[in-house]
Amino acid sequence: MNKTFWKQFAIALGLFLLGYLTFNGKLFAQTLEKPKVSIAVGGKNLFYYLPLTIAEQLGYFKDEGLQVEISDFAGGAKALQALVGGSADVVSGAYEHTINMQAKGQIITAFVLQGRAPQIVLGVSNKTMPNYKGIGDLKGKKIGVTAPGSSTNMMANFVLAKGGLKPTDVSFIGVGTSAGALSAMRSGQIDAMANLDPVVTMLQQKNEIRVVADTRTLKDTNDIFGGPMPAATLYASEAFLKKNPNTAQALANAMVRALKWLQKAGPSDIVKVVPESYLLGDRALYLEAFMKVREAISPDGVFPAEGPATALKALQAFEPDLAGKQIDLSRTFTNDLVKKANAKYK
Incomplete structure (x- = not known):
């Protein structure tokens, strides 16, 4: 047998193993660039960030091969500071920060929509x-x-x-x-x-x-802002998403799975999953509050087409610095990862 045969045999064997590993969900090509991810959030106990808690508590991040460490801050601005300072890889925070940061010369991209109404x-x-x-x-x-x-x-x-x-x-x-x-x-x-x-x-x-x-309902949100207003997201620097595409996809997969679980879950299911401290000592009231904000939670993680423009217009109403700035909204969000996640978790 000549060298050509063995070369072709090795290639065929490699392709077979690649197919086998793909089938078993362990494709080397999909190896996570950064299996340990730190996520900063400002007010983890809020319904605003409930999808993040669900993904964490039900083990969806672990299922994607991720070790996620979540740091809770007093508010979204503090979580953003953690990202800018380098102590967090990703933020679970408001979409508007991506616009404000671009105005300051830093490109931050939201890649999962958790809330389709601000709930504020x-x-x-x-x-x-x-x-x-x-x-x-x-x-x-x-x-x-x-x-x-x-x-x-x-x-x-x-x-x-x-x-x-x-x-x-x-x-x-x-x-x-x-x-x-x-x-x-x-x-x-x-x-x-x-x-x-x-x-x-x-x-x-x-x-x-x-x-x-x-802004807890879609109607009230439209009345106040004049259109759909993206709320809680997962966002990261554009550089992080480019450098860690598989890791970002894994995060999106876990979050979309959590969003879909929330669409089917009843109030009693929520109480079983969230930490006791989130209830603030009143389980019945917590459930009442959940029913008020339920429709504000995104069903699929996808950003609505008109949402980013609504957010920019709202910010320009009170931030004169933004009025003269050219903001490329296409770089403030992406639906690419959640579309793949929705194909995986129907």
Whole structure:
């Protein structure tokens, strides 16, 4: 037998093994470039990030060969800082950050949509502002947000702008996303608050706030922003996605699987999966809050075509620096990975 035969035999054997390994889900070509991934999130207990928690708790990241470490911060702006500073590979955070960062010369790309409505509520304290009449009354007041610069801050800015106020007309105070936020409102430290569920529903139930703007439903979101508004995403630097395509795909697969699980899950299923601390001591209220935001959760992780333009328009309403900047929205998000994930998990 000559060398040509053995060469062809080796090639054929290699192709056979490649096919076998592909069939068994262990394709070497699909080896994860970075099996250990650190994800930063600002307020992991919120329904806003529920798909991330589901993917983690049900082992979907592990099923994709990933070791994911999730670091929880007081708000989305802090999570973004972790990414920029290099201590996080990926952020579970608001889509708007991708636009703001591009305006500053850094390309950040969102690759999974977790929420198709922001779920953020702006509420006024019935304790310190019982005679509230309109947005103008908030001038000079203290408004609580999860963290300054976070999506809650952006939403509040947008609502203020629609009411004729500038961000500098009020004082923003970071109050976090759980017990600290409740305490700040109940003690009168703040006059209004932009926050999310389950915190908002807890305050509503005891008539402690009056809701001024609500983006927990698709209709209300369209009414406020004039179109679909992308909310929670998974985002990373464009460089990370290019360098680690298989890792990014694995992350997208796990998240899309979690989104599909959430479409079928009942309230009791959710309670069994999330950590006890997320319930803030009131299981029934947690479930009530979940039903209010359920439709805001993306069914498939896909960004709506008009969504990025809606977000840019909203940001331009209160950020003069953005008005003159050329933003390439096509680099702020991609649907490529979630499309493949949806083909895998139907």
